[in-house]
Amino acid sequence: MRESSVVSIRDVASRAGVSMGTVSNVLNQPDLVSSATRARVLAAIDELGFVPNHAARQLRRGRSRTLGLVVLDVANPFFTDLAKGVEDTIGTAGMALIFCNSDGDQTREDAYLDLLKEQRVQGVLITPVDDASARLLRLRDRGIHVVLLDRRSRNADLCSVSVDDRLGGELAVRHLLEAGHRRIAFVGGPGRLEQVRDRHAGAVQAMTEAGLDETSLPWLDTPALTVAAGRDAAARLLGAPRENRATAVFCANDLLALGVLQGLTQQRIRVPEDIALVGYDDIDFAAAAAVPLTSVRQPRQRLGQTAAALLLGEVNEPAEHRHQQVVFEPELVVRESSRRPTAQPAG
Template sequence: MPVSIRDVAQRAGVSVGTVSNVLNRPDEVSADSVERVTQAIDELGYVRNDAARKLRAGVSTTVGFVVLDGQNPFYTDVVRGAEDEATRHGIAILYGNTDEDVSRERLYIDLFHEQQVRGLLIAPYGDVTARLQRLRASGIAAVLVDRFSGDGRFSSVSVDSIAGGRLAVEHLIETGRRRIAFVGGPFDIRQVTDRLAGARAAAENAGAPVGLEVVATDAMTVDEGARAGARLLARPRHEWPDALFAANDLVALGLLQSLVVDGRADVPDDIAIIGFDDIPFAAAAAVPLSSIRQPSRMIGRTALRIVLEEADDPASIPRQTVFPPELIVRASTTPR
């Protein structure tokens, strides 16, 4: 039989109310009682029933977090930032990875709805508006992460991806590159289309003629980047681009890998490469990778604070928090 709070009280020689206070308001209990109850908990292996506690208190101590690519270190850092902030509030993060799959995304949203989490953070892949509205109607706050809420229905925390795309291509142009390829996809991911829009704006506004082509990938992974690099190198040498702007660092690292293994193109002399996110692996690459940095942990911390505030005040007005991107220059884009 599971150990109950009554068993703990009997072992510690205190009342059930004292055990409850030690678990929830230890500052209101004497040090001697805290020590006795803690020792009894350790000896009996007591684990509190959070579901029952939630029913009594009427407030959940969990927040759901749904990301679209759990293998991307950028999202790992965003979740870590949310966890750091959640710990300060006595909240636990329940995490789900959709792997850019709409059906999995719906499954996780519905699961967190059934669990009656206190709030939901989501880096969406598909159209989740209707489901998030149902969450809100049942008293569960939702905040978009790494995605700007264009219609303002929900709060969002993101980086200006259009500005980031513009920064990347402006940097490549400043280093003398004129034949630039944007590599990324799929294009139903809003971040990809925004970064491409910024890249196009920079190319169109350049003082000198700049060509910008698009090389589509099926996913934002190292493998897809490597395959795209192989396709580019299969062209005649005079048709190679002289710079690559990857939609994220994983794609950029795949491109770099394919160029280094092939050996015919030097990075950055023949082909420069810049990514997006500035994950830890970027600086440690064979050729340290230039990137557009996002403040990943700050995004997670900010999103967690907002979702808790909205959980406490459902009438609060949605807000859009947009962080500026930062250009990080390394060896992969040094001037010729």
């Protein structure tokens, strides 16, 4: 009984002895159809193995029941946790999700945005590679709603859900300062990522408050926020003459911090005795690291859920929707990697 791949609403209609319109009603407005007819149609659908053609449906309706999610890095647990939050909220609302990974690459981001445009998705959740607000507003002009994810919108016209990255940077560095460190390396990049710039700005702020200037906070730039980039940064860190060397490192995310930790350990530098280490995101692996990692925690799943809820609201009732910029507060989680600091003369 293997049905051919071309079972359309027409076949169902003729099998059930009704018109195509009635079949369509059974699918979309069952209340309009008598229960007897409905049962007959459903039986026919079952027997023929009919599956509605999404393309035709979408073409007719003019819109799809699909949303897009574009993240910076699928391999970063921060984003997969965030994606889970999104998926849960979207799924229960009966919408489908197209999950895209820009990998921090502008070209790929553009390609995926084009794909989403062609698919006529109703909305997009995105952590853009750089300040893409112009491009995103253009998406909106096409009727595609946009919510920024893990990125604060400067534009009051755009919903966004983010965590206060400046504050996060402040918390991290203030903690290291209190532990007596006076020379702290910032490891992060690329600089085009707003998260990186904001966390750095917060770090600078904390230094300034402590009466130190930026020369006490050297920035080790990385090409990506990955474990490999962290290992590399550790090597560069150790390349500096010992007397200039920072006694603590603040990393723009946990993957970098884990990489730095590996690099340091390999060179027999002890953490935290020789160099203290603070990461960012508090991914699950941070607590399980060789030296449990002090990190700045963000409400990952909640971030995703909130953003998805905002997007659903905007999609479903655009008229009543008021754009808002939700900002969560980060929280410092202190663990082994920054305890028992090296005592050092100030200045």
